Structures are given as C-alpha cells and as structure tokens.
Amino acid sequence: MKRLAALLALVAMPTAARAQTPCLTASDAEAIALVAMPDIIRETGRICTALPPSSLVRRPSSAFLARYDAAADSAWPAARAAIVKLSDPAVDLLLQSDYARPLLTSIFAPQIVGRVQPADCPTIDRLVTLLEPLPARNTAGIIVATLQYLKARKARGKQVAVVPDLPVCAAVSQ
Known part of the structure; x- marks a missing residue:
C-alpha cells in the first residue's frame, strides 16, 4: 500500500x-x-457512444486494439525508464510492480479523453481510421511530433489548442 501511495504521489x-x-x-x-x-x-x-459499433474506437476487442496492446507491452520498459528520468531513480522500484502500469494508464487516459466532447467523435473516428494501417509506433511518433509542434508554436506566442504538459524536448534531429 505504501508503494501505491508513493506512485500516486509521483503522478x-x-x-x-x-x-x-x-x-x-x-x-x-x-x-x-x-x-x-x-x-x-x-x-x-x-465516450463516443454515438459512433457506430463498427468504429475502431468502439470495438473493445479487435485486431487493431491488439496491435496497440502488444506495442504497449513492448514499450513499457522504455516508458518506465522515461518516467524514472522525470522523477527519481527510487521510483523505478515502484514502477516494477504489476500494478504500476494499469494504475498510471487508468489515471492518464481519463485526463486526456476527458477533454473529448461528443461533437469531436466523428473527427476522432476519421483520424483513427486514417491512422489504423500504420504501426502503433508511427502513430505515437505522430502524436509526439504534433505535441512538439504545438509547444513550439505556443512558446512563440502563437494561439494553440490546449497542449498536455508532457515535458517533451524541443523538436530536433534525433
């Protein structure tokens, strides 16, 4: 229980x-x-219950989602290291718990999706449908590149939509 409390404090x-x-x-x-x-x-x-049940985001079990689940499993060690990089090396022990990943994603997903309005769902459905053929890693790359772009515009005083406060380095050749 102490580990869970410490992990929640970090988040x-x-x-x-x-x-x-x-x-x-x-x-x-x-x-x-x-x-x-x-x-x-x-x-x-x-949230997007007005979309047809055949929509990719409405299917809780599908080959599409299975690909993302597999990519998430593969990415967890690197994500865990990134979280440690942002916090304290002692957090790594907490993140090795079987409960850490589901706890973190159960906190972050509603925060991100909580901004989605039902009127946004058709656009989200179209975007997901367009991204569906890409490997999950490419979709993650598009998301991160978009965040970097929006943060850079915001830093230059440009008007942008709400940008999540993920401390992503400025876009550079990596």
Whole structure:
C-alpha cells in the first residue's frame, strides 16, 4: 500500500515541482504514448457512444486494439525508464510492480479523453481510421511530433489548442 501511495504521489506531483526535471526525448515520449494509447482508445470508445459499433474506437476487442496492446507491452520498459528520468531513480522500484502500469494508464487516459466532447467523435473516428494501417509506433511518433509542434508554436506566442504538459524536448534531429 505504501508503494501505491508513493506512485500516486509521483503522478499527482505539481508541474512546478517538476520544473527542474529534464525533458523527454521523442523516443521517451513515444514510449509513454504507446503505453497509454490502448486505454485512451478504449476510454474514447466509452465516450463516443454515438459512433457506430463498427468504429475502431468502439470495438473493445479487435485486431487493431491488439496491435496497440502488444506495442504497449513492448514499450513499457522504455516508458518506465522515461518516467524514472522525470522523477527519481527510487521510483523505478515502484514502477516494477504489476500494478504500476494499469494504475498510471487508468489515471492518464481519463485526463486526456476527458477533454473529448461528443461533437469531436466523428473527427476522432476519421483520424483513427486514417491512422489504423500504420504501426502503433508511427502513430505515437505522430502524436509526439504534433505535441512538439504545438509547444513550439505556443512558446512563440502563437494561439494553440490546449497542449498536455508532457515535458517533451524541443523538436530536433534525433
């Protein structure tokens, strides 16, 4: 129980407390995105009930989602290392628990998907359908590159949509 409380404290740590932490490389951020994507897709399907049941986000079990689950499993060691990089090396022991990953994704997925409005669902459905043929790693790369682009625009004072506060390094050749 102490480990669970410590992990929750890490996740809930205010942004200001993490201000001195290093940024994530694109690979780090992609690993975290890959780990979170299956739960984000499932959570989106629960919100987008107006979409047809055949929609990729509405099918809780499908070859599409199985690919993302497999990619998430493969990405977990790198994602865990990225989370440790952002926090404290002692957190690594906590993240080795079988409960750490489901706990983290169950916290983050609703935070991300909670911004989705039912009117957004047709656009999300189209985007997911267009991305479906790509490997999960490519989709994660597109998400991270988009976040980097939006953060750069915001840093230049441009108007942008809400950008999640994932400390991704500025886009550079990596």
